[in-house]
Amino acid sequence: MTYTILEREELAPEIYLLKLYAPEVANKSEPGQFIIIRIDESGERIPLTIADYNRGAGIITVVFMEIGKTTKQLAALKSGDSLSDIVGPLGNPAHVPKNSVVVFVGGGVGITTVYPEAREFKKAGNTIISIIGARSENLLIWEDRVRSVSDKLYITTDDGTKGRHGFVTDVLTDILRERSVDLVVAIGPVVMMRAVAGVTKPFGVKTIVSLNPVMVDGTGMCGSCRVLVGGETKFTCVDGPEFDAHQVDFTLLLTRLAAYRDEEAASLEKFMHEQDGDEKC
């Protein structure tokens, strides 16, 4: 079995979209789930959220940011290339509420995960308010897609180049002050999700976050992705990836995400060096 890259698109600087041919996975995918990929024989296994899927065409879409060796290597692949392994869909699908006002908060690449979830939530008859944010306008992705599945869309940029100058949490605070909201779903960088949880807690609004710890197998056999939720150890890959934001120990998550910082830097450095070498040839 080979998994071919059908399409590659640069959505923003260092943010890439890949359409992958994996019919069995596409056929079973639900919003909120993820896949694990391995590029080649010496590759590591990394989790990527399923940003979209087309069951009929057998395609799954993933979006990722270049942050280390594996994502840089992935970004350098072209359509027609293939990945050695794709496994999924993994994790639990998002729980879709009924008759609810739902605020989706998406940051960075997390915006692409908001899209399929908001789409399903909207289909089920919920009212969708979306807030998407990025550092700057050129990093803002999938605005139109998210708008197409939202009743109302707010945009923020840290530098004020588009939408409101500030953070997603600023808009969220205003919304929570103005109207009643049944559920907040936040997907993005850990610091953003932690900030969202901090904003919603005093309002007593149920808040769900999609966690992204270090994973190896993604099927529950190792516990690399363990997180503390309500004082209990949970495995994100099988118990999550979505959890009650007010119960999550974000500090522990951040610490564990940084566990291999030195190794990641070394691996990236070696890769960049080899790339340079190739170019010189």
Add this chain to the structure above:
Amino acid sequence: MPEQDPEERIHNFDEVALGYTEEQATIEANRCLQCKKPQCIKGCPVEIDIPAFIKNIAEGDFEASASELKRANTLPAICGRVCPQEMQCEIECTLGKKGEPIAIGRLERFAADYELEKGVQTPGIPESTGYRVAVVGSGPASLTVAADLARIGHSVTILEALHEEGGVLIYGIPEFRLPKEIVRAEVDFIKKLGVEIKLNFVVGKLRSVDELLTEYDAVFLGSGAGLPSFLGIEGENLNGVYSANEFLTRVNLMKAYQFPDYDTPIKKGKHVVVVGAGNVAMDAARCALRLGAENVTIVYRRGEDEMTARIEEIRHAKEEGVHFKLLTNPTIIYGDENNWVKTVKCIKMRLGEPDESGRARPEPISGTEHEIPADVAVIAIGTTPNPLIPSTTSDLQTIKRNIIPTDAECRTSKKGVFAGGDVVTGSATVISAMGAGKIAARAIDQYLQSLRFAETTSTLDCEAIECRNTGNQ
């Protein structure tokens, strides 16, 4: 049997035991008394005709010996290396009553390796019965079931969640005890029998067992016990604390010991504490040494006699310099300011009255708390089956901790679904899983025959009806 020198071998992942030469094997094989009523066979869970394969070696016909082994056991090169023969075939050996039992495992390994080196003959594939069996997982139980069913002519598909087949043989047991080349070669033999293997296939996600039953005539669950147990003590989520499954998967499956040539990183500890004293704990401790640890300490709450690892593996670990702190139990794991493991606080234990398992219950001795420095801690206190399959299968009975109970013929509570290995017993041994695989294969074949009988009878009924209907003509 010759072995790599301990001083040297702790710096590499090459196999420790080097195997018999032809001459050594022949000499050892000639010690076998060829008993009229061999007791050794009774000790073998996969019923190898032990005197027969040893006789072939004694006569110098190594190829015949390998064929004899393969008749009963598709994975002899693996069994010869990892079976606890001292508790199985060899314990029954008549020679052992007055001296050293015959080295059955080493001879098995010799014959199997000989064949692998010469090139394994492609076995003849029997005519297809038309029945299809799905085998969930590709560990030792599943490989055995698959091979035995394929040899009868059933069409077998193995569904494996990871990107490589072999289960614990690939991700769990390290290269220095079981070279992955050997596992791949034995898996290749099973593929040559016509068994199809689908990798990256998570049953319970890509297909439920219920869905599999619409495509296949029977399903075998050999998904093992892959869910790691933790101690449930403070500090267990600190950086540097690994389940043995994670530690060994990174090292063995992902080859983190070759980082950065392989992309998967691992924390190389200077001071490593491994909690537990089974084979998995020994494997983790010895991997940690090879990753460059200055000292590795096994912490175990019971005593020397209660350790469940193979004697040979305990000996190897000791030779390599692993420290053993027995009758000691961790109570808290302390971290530094960056949340990395710093010390493991332990307490001394004494053995009290027997508990429900029949073993002496370890009890803490108050006032004996002490701290062991550690920058990596590996928890190797056992595993339980993954809940994914039971939670997505209708009418499948489970008992505590997702164990799937079966009758003596490996039948589960669900019609057409069989199970064997660790998913039924909780974490046990490679050979007991293979033994269960043999039993399951027989039971599945009988079940498929009963389907045929049912089909034949219904065809007969149809014919009878047809006869009646056409009787007037």
